[in-house]
Each structure stands twice: as structure tokens, then as C-alpha cells.
Amino acid sequence: MLKINNLKVNINDKQILKGINLEVKAGEVHAIMGPNGSGKSTLASALAGREYVSVTDGSIEYLGKDLLDMNPEVRALEGIFLGFQYPVEIPGVSMVNFMRTAINEQRKYKNLEALSAAEFLKLMHEKKSVVGIDSNLTKRSVNEGFSGGEKKKNEIFQMALLEPRLAILDETDSGLDIDALRIVANGVNLLKSPETASIIITHYQRLLDYIVPDFVHVLYKGRIVKSGGKELALELEEKGYEWITEEITAE
Amino acid sequence: MNIEYKLADVTESFVSLFEANRNILLAENNEHLNSIRREAVTSLAKLKIPGKKSENYKYTAIGDLLFEEMNHVFSPKKIEFNIEDIFSCDIPEIDTQAILVLNGFFLNQGEEITKLENGVIIGSLRAAMKSYPDLVYKHFAQYSDYKNDPIAALNTAFAQDGVFLYVPKNVKHEKSIQIIHLLLSEEDQMVQHRNLFILEEGAEANVVICDHSLSIQKFITNSVTEVFADKNSNFNITRVQNEHDKSVQITNSFIQQEQDSTVTSNTISLHGGVIRNNIKVNLNGENCENNSLGLFLADKEQHIDNSIYINHLKPNCTSNQLYKGILDENARGAFAGRIHVWPDAQKTMAYQKNNNILLSDDAKMNSKPQLEIYADDVKCSHGATVGQLDEEALFYMRSRGINERESRLLLMYAFAHEVISEIKLPALRERIDELVEKRLRGELSRCNNCKMNCR
Numbered sequence A: 001m002l003k004i005n006n007l008k009v010n011i012n013d014k015q016i017l018k019g020i021n022l023e024v025k026a027g028e029v030h031a032i033m034g035p036n037g038s039g040k041s042t043l044a045s046a047l048a049g050r051e052y053v054s055v056t057d058g059s060i061e062y063l064g065k066d067l068l069d070m071n072p073e074v075r076a077l078e079g080i081f082l083g084f085q086y087p088v089e090i091p092g093v094s095m096v097n098f099m100r101t102a103i104n105e106q107r108k109y110k111n112l113e114a115l116s117a118a119e120f121l122k123l124m125h126e127k128k129s130v131v132g133i134d135s136n137l138t139k140r141s142v143n144e145g146f147s148g149g150e151k152k153k154n155e156i157f158q159m160a161l162l163e164p165r166l167a168i169l170d171e172t173d174s175g176l177d178i179d180a181l182r183i184v185a186n187g188v189n190l191l192k193s194p195e196t197a198s199i200i201i202t203h204y205q206r207l208l209d210y211i212v213p214d215f216v217h218v219l220y221k222g223r224i225v226k227s228g229g230k231e232l233a234l235e236l237e238e239k240g241y242e243w244i245t246e247e248i249t250a251e
Numbered sequence B: 001m002n003i004e005y006k007l008a009d010v011t012e013s014f015v016s017l018f019e020a021n022r023n024i025l026l027a028e029n030n031e032h033l034n035s036i037r038r039e040a041v042t043s044l045a046k047l048k049i050p051g052k053k054s055e056n057y058k059y060t061a062i063g064d065l066l067f068e069e070m071n072h073v074f075s076p077k078k079i080e081f082n083i084e085d086i087f088s089c090d091i092p093e094i095d096t097q098a099i100l101v102l103n104g105f106f107l108n109q110g111e112e113i114t115k116l117e118n119g120v121i122i123g124s125l126r127a128a129m130k131s132y133p134d135l136v137y138k139h140f141a142q143y144s145d146y147k148n149d150p151i152a153a154l155n156t157a158f159a160q161d162g163v164f165l166y167v168p169k170n171v172k173h174e175k176s177i178q179i180i181h182l183l184l185s186e187e188d189q190m191v192q193h194r195n196l197f198i199l200e201e202g203a204e205a206n207v208v209i210c211d212h213s214l215s216i217q218k219f220i221t222n223s224v225t226e227v228f229a230d231k232n233s234n235f236n237i238t239r240v241q242n243e244h245d246k247s248v249q250i251t252n253s254f255i256q257q258e259q260d261s262t263v264t265s266n267t268i269s270l271h272g273g274v275i276r277n278n279i280k281v282n283l284n285g286e287n288c289e290n291n292s293l294g295l296f297l298a299d300k301e302q303h304i305d306n307s308i309y310i311n312h313l314k315p316n317c318t319s320n321q322l323y324k325g326i327l328d329e330n331a332r333g334a335f336a337g338r339i340h341v342w343p344d345a346q347k348t349m350a351y352q353k354n355n356n357i358l359l360s361d362d363a364k365m366n367s368k369p370q371l372e373i374y375a376d377d378v379k380c381s382h383g384a385t386v387g388q389l390d391e392e393a394l395f396y397m398r399s400r401g402i403n404e405r406e407s408r409l410l411l412m413y414a415f416a417h418e419v420i421s422e423i424k425l426p427a428l429r430e431r432i433d434e435l436v437e438k439r440l441r442g443e444l445s446r447c448n449n450c451k452m453n454c455r
């Protein structure tokens, strides 16, 4: 589904990603861990097509197409979803209007007819119960005045509505209480199918109790320095990153 | 060229224009009006049309704009046209009462002035001067300050007609009154007209003013609207400006509020060549509320300048100013919000906000708050911002599959909505919502409602 090959990325002429290789197949769940500032969000941004993230080398292939050739909205329409580490507030744009526009853009792309206001509200109602998001939140402006946890739940709610093929969740679990954590995990697990995949960026093993990853990768200073199964996450939880960074410097 | 000379010349040319047309302008056999007109000309000659050095007209070179040779028409000209065929500024679902003013003259479609069953009097100001002189002259030219304001003086000297509205004590007039100012001519023309709205104690009314140009000629409009809102009255006035790029429009609203009254004005500037809106509010009794809101959208070489002056004369009044603008291409915008709190006006609450978005590097906005506060127990705030569309928000929307153009539109629309949401009548609010959305999408041309192929 996704093939990242020797990806090098600059931000403001400073190299942040220094040659990432990663393959994600349909049906898989990948977890990416790593210390602060190692480049996890930068990788997510490169996948979503942020302008200030400039790819200097390497390639990304998504469903057989060149992802780097697509602008952000086309990537989304092709099924990529990024759950933001810091979702932005958009005063004046209502959640309903925002999501209805997004859904209908997607339907247009698939040559489907636009949903009417009533049909959309029905769909929204369904998905709301999946995520357990408070009804009042969807009546408000996008993320405006939402608490940290509410913003994260809102990301999952949007994901549930858009039903992406490849979900990239950037620390969606940070700042969540235990119930919200279950909701997030539930959202991801509901989406799981042989045709879909997810990349979960997290600092905590506890999310991975609910979403069991097929692979765990450690990103360090712009490189994936270690990959393994779900037991790697447990090991990191126990020992921290030091033993890996020592391993690298020893080499 | 010597600027001072040129300015004296503009003023001079209007004074001689008055002299040349004295017979028509003073022919009404109405000494009251005639003496006001004569005073206005004298005061115009003394004050002079403001030039570049004028602080008040710093960003809109009114002297230069008025310097141009224009035609003036001092008696209504019959122009044959079928209103339904060419124009519909209709507001569906609102029961409106439409009044047409063509090139400054009330367009007679029946009675020139009507007294409705509930006692409301509505019609031509010129006719009202004849039929209801006492009512008119109790308020006419009382608030427009033509002795200190040269632009108001200019209008007072020349304006002959417009709309008169009188709402008697405790009458709540349900039907919105829609006044459509049309410009339609075969030659370039300067138009000056005048409205007078009187709300007696406890009265309520809604007025919608639409300013439209229907032909491509150059128009310069200088209009004055006087509002008297007596005790406990409630008045909403919404103005939609949609004129073409060659038009120059100066509007002057003078609002006099007495105790416990509420007046809300929304000025929506969709299109125009040069627009200057002056609003002056006197809060002349305790517990008044005034809301002055505006939204302006400009691109190409358009120029929009809003100047608001809230005069807090008495204690316990509240005023809110909210002006928002979106400027693209080479557009120029200006906002001056003045709050004057007199020593007597304790417990004043006066708020002012002006937010602007520049969509291009060449668009420019000047925003200037001016607070003069001479009372100590007051709450005042002001804030002005000039910025761009939020890039983070744009990316967020695009990452959900919404294309860039649509994302930008959603953001602009959200920005504009803060002003639109304050329009009190739901049907009118929806209609203006729609117009603004069309305008932002670039689908509202100046000929939107016009089937004359005047391009």
C-alpha cells in the first residue's frame, strides 16, 4: 500500500529526515515511537503533503502511485487521513459544515451524489455514537474551545466519517483519559480491514494494549533505527530509548 | 498645481452651481427649507470640501473625487423602464415594502406619501415636506451637523428628495421597509439624496437600503440619512452596497438616540468603485444601545473607507463597533472608529473591533482607533488586526479532502459571518449570507440582478 524509499526531508533548509525506508501493506498496523524531536510528526507531515516540509530525496509510493505528485486534498481523497498532533481551531466554520463539505468532496471524487443535509446529519449521528463524541461539540466551530482530549476525539470522529484507507495518527493518545483512550482505539479497530492500514505514532505502550501493532519502529534523529514486533514497544516502555541510542553510537 | 487653489475651486464650483440653480433649488415656496439651504451653502463655502490634508478624509481624497465635472439633475427625469424586467433586489420570505429612489428622486408608483392604518407615514421626503411640514422640520437637518460637516452641508444645499419614514408612538411596524436607491442614466451624474427616519417613543422598525447602479455611467452619490430614535425605540437599518467599479459613493448617516433606545446598523459593502461611509451616532439619553457593524469585500482597484463616530453624551450607554474587511488584489481599505465619552457619561461601555484579511501583497488596509475619554468610570476596548488567511487552518481543511479554493472560501466566509450573524431578521440574514457567499465565490457581478446588457 505504502512504500517509503530513502525519504529525505528538509525544514527551513535543515535536514530532519535522513533517509526513511518503510513499507506498509494493506491490513497492517505499524507503530512509530521515538524520542521528542526525532522526526515522527515530520514524517506524518510529509505523507500528508505539508508545504513547508520539502522532500529533497527519495520517493513515496501509495497504491502504486507517486504520492509526492499529489497535493494534500488529493491525498485525502485517495484515502489518506492524518490525525493531527495539534489540531487547529477554525473559528466560524461549523463542524457540520466542515465535515459535510469534506464528505461531499470525497463523494464527488468517487462520482457519487452529494449527501443532502438530512442524510449527512443521519450519518453524523451514527458516527457520533461510534466515537462517543459529545453532541454539543459537533454543533460548534471546528475545535474552537475544545479541550485537548476533545480535540483528539474529534480527530477520531472525522476519521470515522471519512473512512480512510491509510490512517496516520500522530499522538492521538496523548492527553487522553483512559475512557477516551479506549474510544480512540475502538475507532482505529473498527476501521481495520484487509484493505486498510494504519500508522500509529505514540510515546506510550498503553495504546498498543488496545491497538495491537504488527510492527513497531523506532525513529531516532531522522532515521528508523530499529524495527520489531509488538514486544519492542514493551521493551521500550521498560528500558527507555537509551539502550538503542547506545547501540547506535557503539556501531 | 496649487492644491489649495484646486480645493477652493471645487468648493467654489458647487457654490456657483447652487447660484446657477437657485431658482429650482429655492423654488419650493418653503422659507424654512430655503433658509436651511442658504445656511448650508454658506457653511460649505466656509468649511470647504476637505482635501488631502484633512485628517478626517486622509485616506479618501474626497476633494479630488468631487473635482470632476459631473451632470446634476435637479428635477426628476422620467426614465422608462420596467422594474421587474431589470432588477430584483428581492428578499424572499420577507414581507417587504419596497420603495424605489431613482437617481435621488422618489419613484412614484402610486401615492407619493402614504399614511398606513397603524399610523406609519412613508413615502417621498419632498412630499412629506408639503404634507407634514411640522413633523419633518422638527427633525430635518437637526442631526446632520451641516454647520460643521462640509459633506453634509453639500448634501443639505442640494438634496431634494429621498425617503421619509415616520413611526408613531408604540407602533411596532412588522413589515420591513426596503429602500432601493437606483442609479440609471445616459450620462455621468452626481446624485444627492436624503432620507429622514423618525421613530417616536417605543416605536420599532426595520429598514433595508440597497444601493445599486444599473447603467455603466460614472455616478457620484452623496447621500444623507438622518435617524431620530426616541425613548425606548428600536431600529434596525441594514445597508447593502452593490455599485459598479466606476461609482463613487459617500453615505452619511446621522443617528440621534434618546433614552433606552436601541439602534443597530449593518453596512454590507459588496461592490463599488470608491465607497466612503460616515456614521455618526449621538447617544443622547441614558441606557442607549448602539451597534454599528460592517462588512466590506473589495478587490481590483476598489476603495472602501468606513468612518464611525460614537458620541457618548449620557451615562450608562453601550456601543459596539465591529467592522470586518477582506481585501484582494489592489484594493484599499480604511477604518476609523472614534469613541468620544463626555465627562457626564459615566458607566459607559464602548467596544470597537476591526479585523481585516489581505488576500494579496498589494492590498492595503489602514485602521485607526480614536478614543477620547473624559469620564473615569467607563469600560472601553478597541482592537484592530490586519492579517492573512490562517495557513494552518487551510492545510487542516485540505488534509480532509477539501480543495484549496473551497477551503479559502470556507475561511473567508467564516470570517465574514461574524458580522452577518448580527443581522436581526432571519430571512434578511440568510439572503445576505447568500449574497456574500456569491460575492466571495466571484459569482456576483455588478450586473447580477440586471439583465440590461450594459457592458
Ligand SMILES: Nc1ncnc2c1ncn2[C@@H]1O[C@H](COP(=O)(O)OP(=O)(O)OP(=O)(O)O)[C@@H](O)[C@H]1O
Residues within 6 Å of the ligand: A011, A012, A016, A034, A035, A036, A037, A038, A039, A040, A041, A042, A043, A052, A085
Ligand atoms: N515548522 C518547523 N520549523 C522548524 N523546525 C521544525 C518545524 N517542524 C519541526 N521542526 C523540527 O524538526 C525536528 C523534528 O520535529 P518533529 O515534530 O517531527 O518531532 P517529533 O518526533 O514529532 O517530536 P514529538 O515527539 O515531540 O512530537 C525538531 O527538531 C523540530 O524542532
Ligand SMILES: [Mg+2]
Residues within 6 Å of the ligand: A040, A041, A042, A085, A170, A171
Ligand atoms: Mg510530533
